[in-house]
Amino acid sequence: MIPLLAIDIGNSTIGFCIFQNPKKNKKMFIKRISTHPALSAKIYKEIIAEIIGQRTKSKDFDTIISSVVPSINVPIVEAVKDICRKKPILVNHKIDCGLTFDVKTPEKIGADRIANAIAGFYYYKRPVAVVDMGTATTITIVSIKKPCKHPVFLGGAIMPGINLMHRSLHTWTAKLPHAPIKTPNAVLGKDTTSSINSGIINGTAGAIEALIKGVEKELGFRLKLILTGGYAKLVSPLIKKGHSMVPNLTFEGLRLIYLYMSGTALCT
Numbered sequence: 347m348i349p350l351l352a353i354d355i356g357n358s359t360i361g362f363c364i365f366q367n368p369k370k371n372k373k374m375f376i377k378r379i380s381t382h383p384a385l386s387a388k389i390y391k392e393i394i395a396e397i398i399g400q401r402t403k404s405k406d407f408d409t410i411i412s413s414v415v416p417s418i419n420v421p422i423v424e425a426v427k428d429i430c431r432k433k434p435i436l437v438n439h440k441i442d443c444g445l446t447f448d449v450k451t452p453e454k455i456g457a458d459r460i461a462n463a464i465a466g467f468y469y470y471k472r473p474v475a476v477v478d479m480g481t482a483t484t485i486t487i488v489s490i491k492k493p494c495k496h497p498v499f500l501g502g503a504i505m506p507g508i509n510l511m512h513r514s515l516h517t518w519t520a521k522l523p524h525a526p527i528k529t530p531n532a533v534l535g536k537d538t539t540s541s542i543n544s545g546i547i548n549g550t551a552g553a554i555e556a557l558i559k560g561v562e563k564e565l566g567f568r569l570k571l572i573l574t575g576g577y578a579k580l581v582s583p584l585i586k587k588g589h590s591m592v593p594n595l596t597f598e599g600l601r602l603i604y605l606y607m608s609g610t611a612l613c614t
């Protein structure tokens with residue numbers, strides 16, 4: 347198989363990841379750049395060409411993109427097409443990746459959540475709750491449809507991410523500092539900084555546990571909990587429910603969707 351370039355366009359950062367052999371999950375995380383300000387197709391082309399040039403032997407590669415920032419798609423797609431003369435795959439609810447949707451508006455679901463759903467499901471092959479802690483903290487619930495055992499996107503929850511909470515407290519108050527975020531060692535804050543850390547990190551951990559518990563109660567079955575996203579490390583020690591931490595799960599989802607679309611069976 348030719349190398350795969352997976353691009354994750356989020357509201358804070360754009361991540362580029364190269365899989366030399368998409369059949370193996372040995373990923374090479376290459377580069378993350380800020381989403382803002384948007385750059386021209388010419389500059390994205392330079393960035394991508396440099397990554398490709400450094401990391402792959404051949405000029406031939408495929409590209410799969412998850413984007414939750416539509417305005418960035420045009421210059422990135424143009425840049426990719428300019429380099430490899432092939433259209434990238436853009437993840438959306440219509441692509442054929444074995445996932446069905448049991449939600450009211452599947453067309454509105456973020457592509458990153460579709461990738462997370464696929465990765466979470468094929469990693470554990472049981473009903474999962476994927477928690478992704480980026481700009482937003484998202485919870486994505488996937489169950490299994492019998493008899494063919496394919497994954498079903500059941501819905502989830504969306505709340506402000508750690509950095510968004512942190513920045514908005516500082517921006518919209520007169521007295522709250524922009525103190526460093528770290529895992530708090532107590533719930534009871536003893537100064538402003540530790541109170542903010544407790545509120546945001548303990549608050550996020552508690553919110554996640556409460557949301558998962560509520561969803562499990564509504565569904566009537568248990569969920570395997572998976573944490574991903576850059577902030578997962580901060581929150582994981584405070585979550586009592588058993589869970590797995592999988593860094594870069596969204597990229598894994600993109601790799602698995604690509605494999606599915608190129609006819610490779612993802613066994614269930």
Ligand SMILES: Nc1ncnc2c1ncn2[C@@H]1O[C@H](COP(=O)(O)OP(=O)(O)OP(=O)(O)O)[C@@H](O)[C@H]1O
Pocket residue numbers: 355356357358359360479480481482574575576577
């Ligand atoms: N490997 C890492 N180790 C330590 N911290 C990380 C790592 N990757 C990301 N982070 C930190 O975690 C934050 C969240 O990263 P993540 O990639 O999950 O989301 P994001 O890029 O901020 O948001 P979005 O994907 O919505 O644009 C980053 O801003 C960064 O500060």
Ligand SMILES: CC(C)(CO)[C@@H](O)C(=O)NCCC(=O)O
Pocket residue numbers: 356357414454455456457458459480481482484504
């Ligand atoms: C929630 C975010 C911003 C997380 O990146 C993204 O998945 C998104 O824009 N989603 C659209 C709404 C939805 O997923 O229901």
Ligand SMILES: [K+]
Pocket residue numbers: 356458478480481575596
């Ligand atoms: K993300």
